[in-house]
Amino acid sequence: xxASAAALRNxxxxxxxxxxxxxxxxxxxxxxxxxxxxRLSAPAAIQVTVRDALNQxxxxxxERDERVFLLGEEVAxxxxxxxxxxxxxxxxxxxxxxxxxxxxxxxxxxxxxAAMAGLRPVCExxxxxxxxxxxxxxxxxxxxxxxxxxxxxxxxxxxxxxxxASAGVAAQHSQCFAAWYGHCPGLKVVSPWSSEDAKxxxxxxxxxxxxxxxxxNELLYGVPFEMSEQAQSKDFVVPIGKAKIExxxxxxxxxxxxxxxxxxxxxxxxxxxxxVECEVINLRTIRPMDIETVEASVVKTNHLVTxxxxxxxxxxxxxxxxxxxxGSAFNYLDAPAVRVTGAxxxxxxxxxxxxxxxxxxxxxxxxxxxxxxx
Amino acid sequence: MRRMLLAALSRVLxxxxxxxxxxxxxxxxxxxxxxxxxxxxxxxxxxxxxxLKSALCATLxxxxxxxxxxCTHGGLTGRVAGAAVVxxxxxxxxxxxxxxxxxxxxxxxxxxxxxxxxGLHYYKTMQTIRRMExxxxxxxxxxxxxxxxxxxxxxxxxxxxxxxxxxxxDHVITAYRAHGFTYARGVPVREILAELTxxxxxxxxxxxxxMHMYTKNFYGGNGIVGAQVPLGxxxxxxxxxxxxxxxxxxxYGDGAANQGQIFETxxxxxxxxxxxxxxxxNNRYGMGTSVExxxxxxDYYKRGDFIPGLRVDGMDVLCVREAAKFAADxxxxxxxxxxxxxxxxxxxxxxxSDPGISxxxxxxxxxxxxxxxxxxxxxDRMVNNNLASIEELKEIDVAVRKxxxxxxxxxxxxxxxxxxxxxxxxxxxxxxFEVRGPNQWIRYKSVS
Numbered sequence: 166x167x168a169s170a171a172a173l174r175n176x177x178x179x180x181x182x183x184x185x186x187x188x189x190x191x192x193x194x195x196x197x198x199x200x201x202x203x204r205l206s207a208p209a210a211i212q213v214t215v216r217d218a219l220n221q222x223x224x225x226x227x228e229r230d231e232r233v234f235l236l237g238e239e240v241a242x243x244x245x246x247x248x249x250x251x252x253x254x255x256x257x258x259x260x261x262x263x264x265x266x267x268x269x270x271x272x273x274x275x276x277x278x279a280a281m282a283g284l285r286p287v288c289e290x291x292x293x294x295x296x297x298x299x300x301x302x303x304x305x306x307x308x309x310x311x312x313x314x315x316x317x318x319x320x321x322x323x324x325x326x327x328x329x330a331s332a333g334v335a336a337q338h339s340q341c342f343a344a345w346y347g348h349c350p351g352l353k354v355v356s357p358w359s360s361e362d363a364k365x366x367x368x369x370x371x372x373x374x375x376x377x378x379x380x381x382n383e384l385l386y387g388v389p390f391e392m393s394e395q396a397q398s399k400d401f402v403v404p405i406g407k408a409k410i411e412x413x414x415x416x417x418x419x420x421x422x423x424x425x426x427x428x429x430x431x432x433x434x435x436x437x438x439x440x441v442e443c444e445v446i447n448l449r450t451i452r453p454m455d456i457e458t459v460e461a462s463v464v465k466t467n468h469l470v471t472x473x474x475x476x477x478x479x480x481x482x483x484x485x486x487x488x489x490x491x492g493s494a495f496n497y498l499d500a501p502a503v504r505v506t507g508a509x510x511x512x513x514x515x516x517x518x519x520x521x522x523x524x525x526x527x528x529x530x531x532x533x534x535x536x537x538x539x
Numbered sequence: 540m541r542r543m544l545l546a547a548l549s550r551v552l553x554x555x556x557x558x559x560x561x562x563x564x565x566x567x568x569x570x571x572x573x574x575x576x577x578x579x580x581x582x583x584x585x586x587x588x589x590x591l592k593s594a595l596c597a598t599l600x601x602x603x604x605x606x607x608x609x610c611t612h613g614g615l616t617g618r619v620a621g622a623a624v625v626x627x628x629x630x631x632x633x634x635x636x637x638x639x640x641x642x643x644x645x646x647x648x649x650x651x652x653x654x655x656x657x658g659l660h661y662y663k664t665m666q667t668i669r670r671m672e673x674x675x676x677x678x679x680x681x682x683x684x685x686x687x688x689x690x691x692x693x694x695x696x697x698x699x700x701x702x703x704x705x706x707x708x709d710h711v712i713t714a715y716r717a718h719g720f721t722y723a724r725g726v727p728v729r730e731i732l733a734e735l736t737x738x739x740x741x742x743x744x745x746x747x748x749x750m751h752m753y754t755k756n757f758y759g760g761n762g763i764v765g766a767q768v769p770l771g772x773x774x775x776x777x778x779x780x781x782x783x784x785x786x787x788x789x790x791y792g793d794g795a796a797n798q799g800q801i802f803e804t805x806x807x808x809x810x811x812x813x814x815x816x817x818x819x820x821n822n823r824y825g826m827g828t829s830v831e832x833x834x835x836x837x838d839y840y841k842r843g844d845f846i847p848g849l850r851v852d853g854m855d856v857l858c859v860r861e862a863a864k865f866a867a868d869x870x871x872x873x874x875x876x877x878x879x880x881x882x883x884x885x886x887x888x889x890x891x892s893d894p895g896i897s898x899x900x901x902x903x904x905x906x907x908x909x910x911x912x913x914x915x916x917x918x919d920r921m922v923n924n925n926l927a928s929i930e931e932l933k934e935i936d937v938a939v940r941k942x943x944x945x946x947x948x949x950x951x952x953x954x955x956x957x958x959x960x961x962x963x964x965x966x967x968x969x970x971x972f973e974v975r976g977p978n979q980w981i982r983y984k985s986v987s
Contacts, residue, residue: 243827243897266797266833267764267825295763298800333686333737335748337762477975508983509975510965514686514748515737517955521976528977535980 211397212389218360219249219381222367223287225399227257230285233371236263236276237289237326246291247327247386273299273324277306280322280376287371290326293342293380300345307376308351321374325367328356328380329423329474330512330523339512341475343422346378347451347484353377353405354451358426360390362449365403373405380451382424408455410462414444417468417533420459420485422448425472425505425524432529441533451481459485460494468536469502472524477506503532629654630924638862639850641841641878646849647865651857658921661703661856663935665695665914668719670943671728672887675718675735679891683951684735687762688749691719693886696913697820698723700859701788705867710778712758712771713790715750716820716885720790724757728942732950739956740949746960765791765798768817772808775815775876786814786870788863794825796839805843805876812875816866817843819880820853826889827898840880853881854911884911959984 213221226233239246241254241264254262265272269290276288290296296303307320329341346354353375357363363381370377395401411426412433419429426447433443444462448454463469469489471482482504489495489502508522630653638646653661672692678684691698694716701711702723713720721731726742734741735749742752752760758774761767771789778785791801796819808815819839823830830837840848847869851862859881866877884907888895895904921927962974962983974983 239827242832246826264828264832266828267794268797268799270799271797298763298766331686333748335686335751335762337750338687503978505978506975508961508977508981510962510983510985513746513956513961514734514751515739515741515745515956516685517737517958518746518961521958521961524977528981531980532978535978 210391210393213360213364213392213397214387214389215357215360215363215381216247216249216386218364218390218392219367219386220251220253222364222371223250223253224256226287226368226371227253227261229399230371231261232283232285233287234261234263234279234284235287235289236265236272238265238267238291240264240289245289247383249386250289269295269298270302273302274306276322277302277320277376280307280320281310281318285321285323285371287323287325290324292331292338292383293326293328294338294340296324296326296342303346303352303376303378304349308349310351311375312351319374320376323367323370323373323377323379325370325379325381327383327386329382330507330519331383333514333516333519334512335514336511341380341473341507342378343380343451343473343475344480344484346380347454347481348479349452351376352452354380355405355449356380356422356451357403357449358385358423358447360392361396361401362403362409362447364392364396365401366405366449369402369405372402377405380423385424388427403449406450406453406455408449408458409447410444410458411447412443412445414442414466416441416443416466417470417537418444418446418459418462418466419470419472419529419533420446420448420462420482421472422451422481423474425474425529428524428526428529429472431526432533435526435530436533441537441539443533448481454484454488456485456488456492460489460492463489463494464497467497467499468533469498470505470529470532470536471502472505472529474507474523476509477504478509480504480506482506500536500538503536505529505532630658630920630926638858639840641838641843641848641850642845643847643849647851647861651861653857653926655921655926657703658917658926659931659935661699662914662917662921662927662932663939664699664702664723665856665917666936666939667728667942668692668695668698668722669914670939671722671731671946672718674732674943674947676887676891678732678736678947678950684749684891685737686748687715688735688891689716689889690887690891691716691885693907693913694820694822694853694883695719696856696859696916697818697853697881697883700853700856701818701863704860704863705786705788708756708783709785709867710756710758710771710774710787711790712761712767712774712787714761714764714767714792714795716792717750717752717760720757721752721754721760724754726752726754726757727946729946729949732946733953736950736953737955738950738953739960740953744960745956746964765795765800767791768795768798768801769804771817772804772813772815772876775808775813776811778814779812784871786816786867788816788818790818790820792825793819793821793823793830793837793839794828794833796821796842797833802842805846805878808876809843809846812873814870814873815876816863816870817846817876817878819878820883821880822883822885824885824889824898826893829898838880840878843876843878846876846878848878848880850880850882853883854907854913854916856913856917963987 240250241262244251273288276286279286303324307322310318310320330339343356346352355366357366370379421429429445433445436443444466471485473481486502505524505528512522513519631650640646669692672690679688698719711720711724718731730742734752737745739745750760750762768789768791771787775787778787821839825833840850849862852858862879866879869877918932922929962985965985967987969987971984971986974985976983
């Protein structure tokens with residue numbers, strides 16, 4: 166509860182007016198401190214942007230394990246196209262942070278080969294749209310090799326970069342690849358939302374001995390989130406394959422990943438004023454998907470709305486719906502599950518068109534009300 | 540006597556050229572005035588030995604007074620009376636001592652002939668592109684243009700030189716730094732700016748944006764680095780297939796030159812003798828990475844290996860034009876693909892989100908601006924050789940500014956595309972169908 170309260174407060178810079186929730190947990194402790202002058206041993210939470218969280222994770226993992234190195238376009242001397250790797254080349258040098266030419270297929274293959282030979286590369290795609298140039302190496306070389314070699318060759322590699330829509334970058338730069346990579350056995354696919362997610366999942370991904378695709382979001386890079394003291398520790402990892410309930414609720418389950426998690430929380434705040442309590446689940450991992458958390462929630466709320474930025478056909482939401490149908494939670498649904506997705510078109514450039522191609526808070530609210538028949 | 544007269548005349552006309560030679564600049568920059576008699580049917584040509592080994596043609600058009608100087612072969616007759624200003628209607632220029640060549644016995648002509656009309660046209664076109672890009676910079680900073688915006692200022696001589704060397708029926712494809720080409724290929728400034736601002740009057744109705752502008756025989760505007768190169772070879776394949784003697788200019792940058800798909804394309808284009816001119820616009824930096832840090836070989840004109848290549852000064856519109864003509868002739872003769880490297884420079888950073896000074900110095904940018912600016916080069920050439928006056932060019936500047944202002948006005952006041960446009964053009968030549976929006980209750984109609 167405190168975490169979601171914190172998350173909601175963090176959305177305030179986005180200009181969203183939120184319902185006030187009574188402070189609980191750490192926040193309550195601070196309030197007590199202020200009013201009564203009582204010193205509690207409240208841990209110091211700080212505001213950290215997703216960008217800085219990723220930067221910290223990379224820094225810590227580069228320091229911890231000398232087999233870890235970063236390669237990609239502009240990651241070294243330019244400090245990263247989106248400044249995620251700021252300062253790292255200066256600190257670790259040419260051997261650990263490598264600028265590549267614009268040769269995705271080539272450098273991805275090189276990274277995978279390095280992983281097969283025992284290094285632990287972090288391969289950055291400037292955006293995941295460019296990973297399509299290299300996708301053969303990601304799937305056929307990285308994802309399948311452990312299986313094909315009956316476990317004798319591991320590929321401990323992380324592919325990371327911004328995924329999905331940004332702002333006004335048009336069709337070739339706005340695609341979401343969650344469904345594409347989530348489709349493939351042999352890969353793990355994670356999709357962080359908050360700074361904690363970003364840092365914890367990147368650290369977990371680098372420490373994982375399997376190829377991990379980490380789908381970040383450019384619009385989240387500059388957004389600050391509260392990070393607990395625990396999350397600030399150098400050994401903080403977020404387990405891959407475990408979803409997080411960002412907000413408890415009773416009437417409907419909203420399942421999402423990446424930036425739309427924030428939209429879901431906004432929608433939940435609006436709906437709460439009307440007496441509808443949404444349970445918001447942040448998937449955190451696309452593959453292996455934590456369907457159990459979703460099922461348990463659906464059993465409780467009896468209604469399901471999935472929210473994602475990608476296209477509807479064969480998407481993350483489609484998978485969730487299918488799995489719910491296959492599992493025990495199906496019998497607890499009082500209405501068909503509903504998907505909120507990106508519009509089924511290549512992303513247009515003009516602002517009015519683009520705005521209507523991504524799931525908005527109003528679309529989520531509409532879907533919830535349709536599901537609940539209100 | 541005749542010899543003295545000729546010598547005197549050429550000295551006078553060569554004034555600035557002689558001065559330049561005295562200043563120690565290289566021969567390739569020295570201008571030689573060309574004179575071609577306008578009224579006579581035949582051209583009068585004579586050689587003056589000892590001047591840069593170039594042939595001088597004789598033309599003098601006396602502006603304003605109506606009197607013409609007659610030049611006959613080997614001689615000079617007639618008088619100039621009362622002329623206040625003398626303009627040449629034609630200029631013959633030594634453009635390069637020699638291009639760098641790869642697997643070519645000979646290269647493009649080292650002299651170029653430029654008429655006054657051509658010069659004014661090149662000047663106006665380049666100036667329009669320059670001002671259009673600067674206006675885009677301004678609109679971007681005002682947040683009226685959003686997303687990506689990759690500006691072309693500094694590189695104008697490339698797109699203008701290429702366009703005037705080919706025919707409108709030829710084909711062009713380039714990467715994302717495409718506004719200059721879009722204009723050169725015939726899209727009006729207002730439609731380009733309106734596309735950048737995402738309005739329905741944009742050349743693709745606001746749906747493409749900066750990197751995705753198209754028009755007849757211009758295939759964009761492509762966002763994925765290097766992907767346009769195989770596309771260009773495919774267009775060339777169609778050209779060969781249809782047999783209409785058309786060619787395709789396929790452009791890419793120094794950064795893209797390291798893309799594997801380009802080498803695959805070289806192989807197939809050469810194998811199948813496709814009429815494709817591969818053109819590498821080398822502006823020395825691929826985003827923040829200099830050519831030395833990205834390429835094991837920075838001789839981009841040689842990277843086609845078995846494909847002949849030439850390296851050209853991309854800041855000189857006449858160099859570009861002559862090289863492109865040479866390359867076009869080569870392709871049209873059925874000899875297969877050819878590769879051109881244009882050495883050029885961009886003043887802006889990679890895009891509007893790149894200040895452009897973390898990987899290069901302000902001094903470098905300033906130096907290029909002061910010594911090699913393509914528009915200044917052309918202007919000086921024209922003014923110093925009396926092809927046009929400074930005032931005349933200033934008038935063109937004023938007219939261009941006006942055009943840009945009007946276009947910007949249009950681009951900022953034109954309405955955004957209607958929401959119905961969202962679903963359209965998913966398919967081509969298809970009966971209308973329904974498109975799903977963000978949820979199952981939001982539907983758009985898709986019309987081809």
